[in-house]
Amino acid sequence: MHTTDDPWQSRYATRTALMVPSEVRALFAVAARPEIISLAGGMPDVGALPTGVMADLVAALLTTHGKTALQYGTAQGDPSLRESICEVMSLEGVAADPDDVVVTVGSQQALDLVTRLFVDPGDTVVTEAPTYVTALAVFAAHQARVAQVEMDEEGVLPGALSETFARLAAQGRPAKLFYTIPTFHNPTGITMSARRRQEVLEVCRRARVLVLEDNPYGLLRYDGESLRPLRASAPDEVIYLGSFSKTLAPGLRVGWALAPPAVREKLVLAAESAMLSQSPLTQMTVDRYLRTQLWQAQLVETCTMYRSRRDAMLRALERYMPPGASWTVPQGGFFVWVSLPEPLDTKAMLDAAVAAGVAYVPGTGFYTGGRGRRELRLSFCYPTPEHVTEGVRRLAAVLQDAWEPLSAPHRIPVLSSR
Structure with missing residues (x-):
């Protein structure tokens, strides 16, 4: 206060x-x-959440791998968990190599690290209007300007997005990132249509703007057919953020970023400087849960x-x-x-x-x-x-x-x- x-x-x-x-x-x-x-x-x-099962998993983990679980880990994250994360992403059509995954303290930290890598004070980030409230806080903390683009029932408007990119470039401050939540958008709940996803990717490709795709809710579908994340169609042009906070438990604070190899290397360095390593205990707990329980x-x-x-x-x-x-x-x-x-x-x-x-x-x-x-x-x-x-x-x-x-x-x- x-x-x-x-x-x-x-x-x-x-x-x-x-x-x-x-x-x-x-x-x-x-x-x-x-x-x-x-x-x-x-x-x-x-x-x-089956808390009894989680308690048993943690107890067994500490008994059999306690020295590892309670020790420092790596900045990139537990290798076994990164393999499991790739299995989770494959359910939505995202093909990934575990080497390109960086485990973070929730996807919120991944958002902060990516912003830290790409945004200097005064740079511009483009988002949907409206957008996730804490993303705006992250961009503000890094002294970024934010330009917001209107949405309709299919998602962000491609024409308005293209015009925004062109206007920013003409002003000498081209957009550094386009941050989007295409599936079950926060706060609107709207899902970007399949056609719109391809149009948006093409707009970003022409403007050479990196896409930051936030997908914490993708597996929580109640109606309709699943749509491929943007990352599945443009792996070299999209950084993808995921999290177990909505599908497992937010208190575990386990999320991840999937990035092109060159970006991933810098993300690991940024993660190392921010917190040295994530918690091996929580990472191994999530990995054990995914590998031993009928989580689907x-x-x-x-x-x-x-x-x-x-x-x-x-x-x-x-x-x-x-x-x-x-x-x-x-x-x-x-x-x-x-x-x-x-x-x-x-x-x-x-x-x-x-x-x-x-x-x-x-x-x-x-x-x-x-x-x-x-x-x-x-x-x-x-x-x-x-x-x-x-x-x-x-x-x-x-x-x-x-x-x-x-x-x-x-x-x-x-x-x-x-």
């Missing part, structure tokens, strides 16, 4: 002023109150659980949302994006919502420049279906109090995979 009497205020680096709390993290203390139904944070329900069957059960929660949210939105509201219909992931009519302000209404016993994330956190005041993100992954329904009912009551109905409700369709 910032204080005005900080004796070191004049000594901080310039970038420190750009480090501000995210709107999601700031809500965690409020959302933890028992009377609040939190539709805010994208926390997975780890209750579905467990994942099917997890998707069934999340599907029921998503469906409960969509039904509740249909039932309770006042006229004039619209929302996305995600095929997977954790989030629904709600848009409200003028003159509603989701940031201004948050206190009233919390007083009514429900929390959400205002849309402003996902944009640069103060946009998003008529939008909000709802997460359905953590509350039970009953709590999801009640949370939406409470939110709708707050909205009803804030404005007179303006028009009939409608949904923004999300195209199914073809």
Whole structure:
């Protein structure tokens, strides 16, 4: 927390002023109150994880490989786990060599390391509008400028993306990276269509812009057919980020980056300078789980659980949302994006919502420049279906109090995979 009497205020680096709390993290203390139904944070329900099995795995690991598990590891990550990660990525059509995988402390660290490698202060990163709130915090911490490009129901608009790249190049500050979450996008839940993926790759290829593909939710599909990640079509032009935080457990803090060989070498050096090595214990635990348990069957059960929660949210939105509201219909992931009519302000209404016993994330956190005041993100992954329904009912009551109905409700369709 910032204080005005900080004796070191004049000594901080310039970038420190750009480090501000995210709107999601700031809500965690409020959302933890028992009377609040939190539709805010994208926390997975780890209750579905077989904790007894995990306890046995860790005990056996410490008994048989304790000296290795409790010792320093390598900056690139455990070789056996890197092989297992390649098996996981193959489920979505990504072919990879374990040598090109760098294990990180969650995919968040991978995002930070890639930004550190490519972005100097004042450089420009291009993202979707809106985009992942903590990605914006990472880019800000590295003193990057962010240019955001509009989306529709198929994902980021290729024409607008091309125009943005051209404008930045003409201004003498060409884009260093294009950061995208094409599958079950955070915060909108939209999935980039197969056609759009190829168009976006071609735009980035022509502009010689490296793609940073974040895919933490790809295996959490509830409807439709799987789409190949961007990395599967352009392995030399895409750095791919993955994580076990959504499919296994966030507390293990195991993610990874898959990068072209030259980039991978520099990522290893960056990881080594940042934290010397990841935890061998958590890496070996994840690897043992993947190699000894029926984790794909467990994942099917997890998707069934999340599907029921998503469906409960969509039904509740249909039932309770006042006229004039619209929302996305995600095929997977954790989030629904709600848009409200003028003159509603989701940031201004948050206190009233919390007083009514429900929390959400205002849309402003996902944009640069103060946009998003008529939008909000709802997460359905953590509350039970009953709590999801009640949370939406409470939110709708707050909205009803804030404005007179303006028009009939409608949904923004999300195209199914073809």
